[in-house]
Amino acid sequence: MQDIFAYIDEHRPRFIERVQWLCRQPSIAAQNVGIPETARMVAQLMEEVGVRPELHATDGAPVVYGTVGNGAPTLLIYNHYDVQPPEPLELWESPPFGAEIRDGKLYARGAADNKGNLVARLCAVEAWLRTRGHLPLSLKFVVEGEEEVSSAHLHQFVRQHRDLIQADGCIWEAGGKDIQENPGLYMGAKGILYVELEARGANRDVHSSQATIVPNPAWRMVWALGTLKDRQETILIEGFYDDVVEPTAEEMEHLRRIAAQRDDDLRRRDLGLDQFLLGVSGLQLIKRNLYQPTCTICGFGSGYTGPGSKTVLPAKAIAKLDFRLVPNQRPDDILQKLRTHFAQHGFADIEVRLVGAEHPARTPVDSVLSRVVQQTVKEIYGRDPVVSPLMAATGPMHELTAQFGIPTVGTGAGYAHSNNHAPNENIRLDDFVQHVKHVALIFERFAQAPNGAA
Amino acid sequence: MQDIFAYIDEHRPRFIERVQWLCRQPSIAAQNVGIPETARMVAQLMEEVGVRPELHATDGAPVVYGTVGNGAPTLLIYNHYDVQPPEPLELWESPPFGAEIRDGKLYARGAADNKGNLVARLCAVEAWLRTRGHLPLSLKFVVEGEEEVSSAHLHQFVRQHRDLIQADGCIWEAGGKDIQENPGLYMGAKGILYVELEARGANRDVHSSQATIVPNPAWRMVWALGTLKDRQETILIEGFYDDVVEPTAEEMEHLRRIAAQRDDDLRRRDLGLDQFLLGVSGLQLIKRNLYQPTCTICGFGSGYTGPGSKTVLPAKAIAKLDFRLVPNQRPDDILQKLRTHFAQHGFADIEVRLVGAEHPARTPVDSVLSRVVQQTVKEIYGRDPVVSPLMAATGPMHELTAQFGIPTVGTGAGYAHSNNHAPNENIRLDDFVQHVKHVALIFERFAQAPNGAA
Numbered sequence: 001m002q003d004i005f006a007y008i009d010e011h012r013p014r015f016i017e018r019v020q021w022l023c024r025q026p027s028i029a030a031q032n033v034g035i036p037e038t039a040r041m042v043a044q045l046m047e048e049v050g051v052r053p054e055l056h057a058t059d060g061a062p063v064v065y066g067t068v069g070n071g072a073p074t075l076l077i078y079n080h081y082d083v084q085p086p087e088p089l090e091l092w093e094s095p096p097f098g099a100e101i102r103d104g105k106l107y108a109r110g111a112a113d114n115k116g117n118l119v120a121r122l123c124a125v126e127a128w129l130r131t132r133g134h135l136p137l138s139l140k141f142v143v144e145g146e147e148e149v150s151s152a153h154l155h156q157f158v159r160q161h162r163d164l165i166q167a168d169g170c171i172w173e174a175g176g177k178d179i180q181e182n183p184g185l186y187m188g189a190k191g192i193l194y195v196e197l198e199a200r201g202a203n204r205d206v207h208s209s210q211a212t213i214v215p216n217p218a219w220r221m222v223w224a225l226g227t228l229k230d231r232q233e234t235i236l237i238e239g240f241y242d243d244v245v246e247p248t249a250e251e252m253e254h255l256r257r258i259a260a261q262r263d264d265d266l267r268r269r270d271l272g273l274d275q276f277l278l279g280v281s282g283l284q285l286i287k288r289n290l291y292q293p294t295c296t297i298c299g300f301g302s303g304y305t306g307p308g309s310k311t312v313l314p315a316k317a318i319a320k321l322d323f324r325l326v327p328n329q330r331p332d333d334i335l336q337k338l339r340t341h342f343a344q345h346g347f348a349d350i351e352v353r354l355v356g357a358e359h360p361a362r363t364p365v366d367s368v369l370s371r372v373v374q375q376t377v378k379e380i381y382g383r384d385p386v387v388s389p390l391m392a393a394t395g396p397m398h399e400l401t402a403q404f405g406i407p408t409v410g411t412g413a414g415y416a417h418s419n420n421h422a423p424n425e426n427i428r429l430d431d432f433v434q435h436v437k438h439v440a441l442i443f444e445r446f447a448q449a450p451n452g453a454a
Numbered sequence: 455m456q457d458i459f460a461y462i463d464e465h466r467p468r469f470i471e472r473v474q475w476l477c478r479q480p481s482i483a484a485q486n487v488g489i490p491e492t493a494r495m496v497a498q499l500m501e502e503v504g505v506r507p508e509l510h511a512t513d514g515a516p517v518v519y520g521t522v523g524n525g526a527p528t529l530l531i532y533n534h535y536d537v538q539p540p541e542p543l544e545l546w547e548s549p550p551f552g553a554e555i556r557d558g559k560l561y562a563r564g565a566a567d568n569k570g571n572l573v574a575r576l577c578a579v580e581a582w583l584r585t586r587g588h589l590p591l592s593l594k595f596v597v598e599g600e601e602e603v604s605s606a607h608l609h610q611f612v613r614q615h616r617d618l619i620q621a622d623g624c625i626w627e628a629g630g631k632d633i634q635e636n637p638g639l640y641m642g643a644k645g646i647l648y649v650e651l652e653a654r655g656a657n658r659d660v661h662s663s664q665a666t667i668v669p670n671p672a673w674r675m676v677w678a679l680g681t682l683k684d685r686q687e688t689i690l691i692e693g694f695y696d697d698v699v700e701p702t703a704e705e706m707e708h709l710r711r712i713a714a715q716r717d718d719d720l721r722r723r724d725l726g727l728d729q730f731l732l733g734v735s736g737l738q739l740i741k742r743n744l745y746q747p748t749c750t751i752c753g754f755g756s757g758y759t760g761p762g763s764k765t766v767l768p769a770k771a772i773a774k775l776d777f778r779l780v781p782n783q784r785p786d787d788i789l790q791k792l793r794t795h796f797a798q799h800g801f802a803d804i805e806v807r808l809v810g811a812e813h814p815a816r817t818p819v820d821s822v823l824s825r826v827v828q829q830t831v832k833e834i835y836g837r838d839p840v841v842s843p844l845m846a847a848t849g850p851m852h853e854l855t856a857q858f859g860i861p862t863v864g865t866g867a868g869y870a871h872s873n874n875h876a877p878n879e880n881i882r883l884d885d886f887v888q889h890v891k892h893v894a895l896i897f898e899r900f901a902q903a904p905n906g907a908a
Contacts, residue, residue, distance in 0.1 A: 030762025085764045088659075149763055190663065194763045203726030205545075205876035208776050209644065209846035211750040212743045213730045218751035219683065226680040229673065231800070272657030276667045289666045296665040297672035298757050298766050304774060305755030308484025309603055309648045309809045310539045311776050311848075312752050312875050320758060322662050322765050346685070355763045392663035394765075421766050422659040 001441055007127045008436050015123045015436065016106065016429055018045065020099040022081075022115045023108035029082035029149040035061045038081045042143050045119070049126035051141060056161070060153035061145025065164060068125055069135035075369075075446055076140045076167035078400055078408075079118040080147030083110035084421045091423035107426040112418035114173045116427045117435060118143060120413055121171070124439040136447035140167055142400065147173070150194055150356025151396035158399055169369030169408070169446065170401045171439070176414025177431065179266050183381045185373055186391035186410045190293075191325035191360035191398065193334050197221065198351040199317045205303075208311040218302040221317040224347040228295055228321075228338075233278060235295045237341045243328045247291050251389040254365060255290070259283040261386050270416065290390045294324040320355070324394060331357035361397035365389045367407030372445045377411070380438040411438065455895055461581045462890050469577045469890065470560065470883055472499065474553040476535075476569045477562035483536035483603040489515045492535045496597050499573065503580035505595060510615070514607035515599025519618060522579055523589035529823075529900055530594045530621035532854055532862075533572040534601030537564035538875045545877035561880040566872035568627045570881045571889065572597060574867055575625070578893040590901035594621055596854065601627070604648055604810025605850035612853055623823030623862070623900065624855045625893070630868025631885065633720050637835045639827055640845040640864045644747075645779035645814035645852065647788050651675065652805040653771045659757075662765040672756040675771040678801040682749055682775075682792075687732060689749045691795045697782045701745050705843040708819060709744070713737040715840050724870065744844045748778040774809070778848060785811035815851035819843045821861030826899045831865070834892045865892065 008015070022045070027038035039062040043053035051066040061082065086096035086109040094100040096109040106116070121141075128135050142165065146152045158165060177183050199217035206214055229235050247255060264281045280288055302317035304310035323334055335354060342350050364370065365387065377385040391410060401408045413435035419425045462469070476499070481492035493516040497507035505520040515536065540550035540563040548554040550563040560570070575595075582589050596619065600606045612619060631637050653671035660668055683689050701709060718735045734742055756771035758764035777788055789808060796804050818824065819841065831839040845864060855862045867889035873879045 030764060031760065084766075085758060085760055085762075087758060087760055087764070091659075148765075192765070194765070201727075204873070205542075206725070207847060207875045208748070208750045208752055209778060209848070210743070211748040211776075211778065212746045212846065213734065213739055214725060214727065215731050216751060218754050219679075222676050222679045222751065222754075223685055225673075225676045231677055271660070271668060273655075273668065277669050280667065285667055289664070292666045294662070294665040296662045296765075296767060297670060297676065298662055298764060298768070299759040300672050300676075300754050300756045300771065301759030302755075303751065303753035304539060304541060305753040305772060306485065306539055306541055308539075309650075309774065309776070310484060310541070310752060310875065311602075311646070311648070311750075312538075313750060314752070317754065318759060320763065322665075322763070324663060324665065392666065393661060394663070419658070421661045421764065 001444060003131045004127045004440050005437055007131045008433060008440065012433055015119065016432065018123065019106060019111065019116050019119045019432065022119060023099040023110050024097055026097045027082050027110065027145065028085050029061060029146045030085050035082065035145050039064050039145055042081050045122055046141065049122045050129045051122065051125055056157050058153035058156040063154065063157040064143040066141035067139065069138040071138060073168040073446060074138040074140060074166065076142065076165060076170040076401065076406065077121055078170055079121065079143045079173045080114050080145065081118065081143055082145045082148050083113070084148050088423060093424055104430065105426045105428050107424060109425050111425050111427045112414045113420040113425065114147070116432050117174050117412040120432055120435040121439050123436045124443065127436065127440055128443060136444055140164065147395060150192055150358050151399060152356060154396050155399055165400065165404065167406055169367065170406050171442065172397065172408050172410035173395060173412065174414060175410040175412035176418060177416065178262070178386060179270055179416035180263055182261060182383055182386045183377050183411065184386045184388060185377065186388040187365050187370060187408060188362040188390040189360065189395045189397040190390060190392060191329060191331055191358045192356060192394040193323040193325060193331040194356040195321050195335070195338065196353045196355050197319040197321065198353070199224070199349065201315055203315065205315050206313045208313045211313050214313055216313055217317040218314055220349065221302065221319055224342060224350045225297065225319060227345045235293070237337050239337050240334065243330065244293060245327050247287065250365065254387055254389050255286050256283060258286045258386055258388060262286065289392050290388060291326055293326050293329060296322050298322050324392070325360050327360045327362055330359060358394055358396055359398035361402035362390065363397070363402050363406070363408040368449050369407045369446060370409050372449050373409045373411055373442060376438060376441045376445055380434060380441060455898060457585045458581045458894050459891055461585045462887060462894065466887055469573065470886065472577065473560060473565065473570050473573045473886065476573060477553040477564050478551055480551045481536050481564065481599065482539050483515060483600045484539050489536065489599050493518050493599055496535050499576055500595065503576045504583045505576065505579055510611050512607035512610040517608065517611040518597040520595035521593065523592040525592060527622040527900060528592040528594060528620070530596065530619060530624040530855065530860065531575055532624055533575065533597045533627045534568050534599065535572065535597055536599045536602050537567065538602050542877065547878055558884065559880045559882050561878060563879050565879050565881045566868045567874040567879065568601070570886050571628050571866040574886055574889040575893050577890045578897065581890065581894055582897060590898055594618065601849060604646055604812050605853060606810060608850050609853055619854065619858065621860055623821065624860050625896065626851065626862050626864035627849060627866065628868060629864040629866035630872060631870065632716070632840060633724055633870035634717055636715060636837055636840045637831050637865065638840045638842060639831065640842040641819050641824060641862060642816040642844040643814065643849045643851040644844060644846060645783060645785055645812045646810060646848040647777040647779060647785040648810040649775050649789070649792065650807045650809050651773040651775065652807070653678070653803065655769055657769065659769050660767045662767045665767050668767055670767055671771040672768055674803065675756065675773055678796060678804045679751065679773060681799045689747070691791050693791050694788065697784065698747060699781050701741065704819065708841055708843050709740050710737060712740045712840055712842060716740065743846050744842060745780055747780050747783060750776045752776050778846070779814050781814045781816055783814060785813065812848055812850055813852035815856035816844065817851070817856050817860070817862040822903050823861045823900060824863050826903050827863045827865055827896060830892060830895045830899055834888060834895060
């Protein structure tokens with residue numbers, strides 16, 4: 001692989017410019033900003049490196065599909081070209097779509113999640129083709145544009161093109177190093193139910209002196225939310241935990257290994273916390289993080305939140321909630337239970353709007369691909385990977401791979417301060433280049449592995 | 455008075471331009487926008503009409519004090535030149551500081567609260583002086599610039615210049631017609647305690663997948679607020695109601711008269727409500743509105759509230775609360791009780807910041823000035839006034855007049871759709887002109903009244 005690695009080192013500046021070029025194009029799915037433009041840019045990038053692109057329309061964002069290479073095995077690569085909203089803008093140290101490089105890091109919304117990884121994988125293809133003239137396996141790229149809005153239309157592509165997805169394994173969109181610089185891998189994902197709640201009062205904002213007689217939707221929302229979760233973090237929706245399954249013995253073994261590897265205090269101090277939620281640590285911390293579902297207020301907005309005082313009784317309050325779901329919870333079932341809960345607790349006036357839904361996913365922890373990636377991590381990073389059966393985050397893994405039994409492994413160029421979904425998102429350029437090399441090595445080793453049972 | 459009324463009708467266009475001129479100058483106390491500029495403009499207006507202005511510095515906004523006329527009696531006139539924040543801007547049909555006239559209404563933040571009234575009163579002085587060459591009484595204007603932020607520094611002016619305030623009565627800043635077009639008067643005001651609450655979690659926004667282990671300040675705020683008031687609108691802060699006094703028999707008599715005058719259904723439908731809060735109506739509605747204290751969420755902000763989904767665990771949540779206080783509650787006492795409440799209920803982590811405080815105020819319902827204003831209302835408006843012992847809103851009445859026993863009456867150019875503190879604030883031009891005439895007539899009648907005991 002030295003020829004390929006040398007090529008990667010030689011072309012590092014150009015590869016980094018590619019990431020900047022893609023990051024400078026906003027592609028905010030939630031706000032419908034720049035989506036088709038970015039899809040075309042991804043297709044252009046594919047052509048540059050030698051991947052044949054196809055743009056597949058959906059009722060939402062186009063899916064950019066790409067193929068390269070011949071023969072067995074077939075490796076699927078999943079990425080997305082959309083990004084989270086950049087707000088709050090005032091907390092960014094450089095413009096979120098400026099892709100500025102400072103101290104060896106590239107700062108941009110989407111740099112870590114997920115444009116850096118996407119570009120890295122395409123650069124790995126280029127390195128193979130320019131160095132060897134061919135790939136040792138078949139690659140299929142699925143690059144969607146709605147991952148950050150629960151992959152709202154990916155299912156349309158999947159249902160129409162089942163054949164285009166068929167593969168012996170899948171490299172998932174992202175991953176990275178933890179705060180101890182240990183590279184993490186995962187083979188499953190939590191699901192999600194994202195809802196927007198709205199409470200309404202009078203037909204317009206009124207002077208707060210009328211609060212004795214005019215209903216306040218901000219209070220309604222506070223009271224309604226208060227019925228969803230108690231201070232011990234127990235979610236109070238009837239039947240919410242019915243389908244939650246405990247980790248298997250094999251999964252618990254992985255959790256024990258993770259707990260042994262992890263320095264909780266380092267993470268805790270880095271987040272500026274006196275303790276983790278409910279004071280958990282060690283095995284309980286990792287078990288809770290991966291196997292407990294959540295009910296999170298991602299946003300609450302009502303009335304005046306600027307400087308000083310405004311004495312207003314707001315006409316409306318909205319809250320955005322995400323429920324991270326674990327096997328075998330189903331988002332449609334939880335949505336129904338949420339609606340029933342509000343009706344039964346006297347909050348039928350709270351409107352519940354579905355924003356996004358994804359099933360949780362599990363794929364085999366010990367597949368051929370998983371063993372290949374664990375081994376290549378050691379070679380590239382010189383460290384043992386931290387292997388998580390599930391990740392705490394969500395993606396369309398059920399939709400794209402898990403439901404078809406395709407073994408899936410997440411790995412990528414992120415690190416503990418990548419600030420995914422937060423201001424000042426960034427990747428370290430060295431991590432990016434390492435990921436290019438890692439993916440190039442995965443191509444070779446997966447091609448060489450006996451592709452029998454996972 | 456026909457000579458003076460004729461002058462007012464003749465100069466109506468110029469008077470209205472004065473309101474536009476003053477409204478086009480933003481003067482947002484909460485955001486420290488345009489305050490000294492507006493104070494100078496008020497002084498300039500005073501000079502134009504023949505009032506001698508003095509600018510009195512405070513540690514906050516300057517107080518514009520003005521005098522005109524000689525001899526007994528002395529009438530104090532209280533107004534303010536600051537305005538509420540104009541947000542939310544997207545709900546305005548014309549720019550909040552554009553002072554656009556449409557369908558006989560002048561739209562601007564501050565048009566009703568309180569620049570229209572201020573200009574009307576100065577125009578009444580001009581009409582007297584240009585028509586008769588003198589005023590029949592002594593006038594003292596106190597025009598402050600921090601009314602919308604709980605008159606934060608007015609006490610500095612009052613304590614240094616007790617003599618400048620001494621008067622036989624005071625016309626308060628504002629008032630207007632209810633939805634049945636009946637002019638309202640009031641002789642007291644609720645107090646206020648305005649606080650900003652802040653809850654903090656991690657030192658930065660994090661990916662919402664970490665919600666199992668990282669505390670969420672939005673949840674902390676929801677739970678903390680949930681301990682303050684129950685769904686039956688009972689405020690749960692220990693001792694909150696201790697100093698609340700019931701209305702006197704005389705006050706109840708006024709409330710009964712108001713209840714008989716008011717068409718609750720008209721108000722209710724106008725606000726788009728199925729029912730008033732807790733289903734109250736009639737005497738209970740007006741009693742509750744004037745004699746019950748409140749705890750109002752004026753604003754709640756945390757995380758992402760833009761379109762679509764953002765899966766973020768916010769680092770911070772803020773809430774703005776106003777407590778409207780009734781006699782004999784004291785804002786300092788309520789603030790202490792709020793802090794104690796949070797400490798005792800496990801929310802010592804919620805920071806409580808004092809933003810503003812004012813005492814409730816009562817002045818005599820049946821003073822000489824009150825009788826004069828009730829009579830002049832009948833002459834100018836051709837209707838009986840709706841006489842409220844208290845208003846539901848707040849002002850520095852305790853600070854400026856009530857503590858010194860100066861009888862005070864509120865009246866003004868507002869109406870049921872003036873939208874004070876809300877988008878599309880406006881006054882009807884005809885109401886403005888009526889108020890100019892009404893004030894001019896009050897000058898005459900108060901000068902003629904026997905100024906004995908109130």
